Amino acid sequence: MLCRFIPARMVSHHFEDLDLLPPDMERSRRAAASSITFKRSPNGRFSDWHNAPRRQYAIFLSGGEMEVVNRRWHHRRFGPGDAVLFEDLTGQGHTSRASVGTA
16 A cells, blocks of 8 residues: 655645556556665654655555554554655644554
């Protein structure tokens, strides 16, 4: 699953599921990237309200889950095989919590 976290200036912070693979393709379209980092979060790690530092993808390779909550208290859980595009560079942001192992 690929999900997009849309900032407040477009709508009231919400999650939108995306399908980047057209039915007849096995590979997504190319997206430019200026850098890549890997991160491991311990179980229970909590990040209070914050904005994404830049437009960025979070791609979950293995481990547990990460729960993201927006200002409207919508919750989404992401785990291995999921990806989310964070675009909330301004506005009220989101919280995140790692659970069940590492995410």
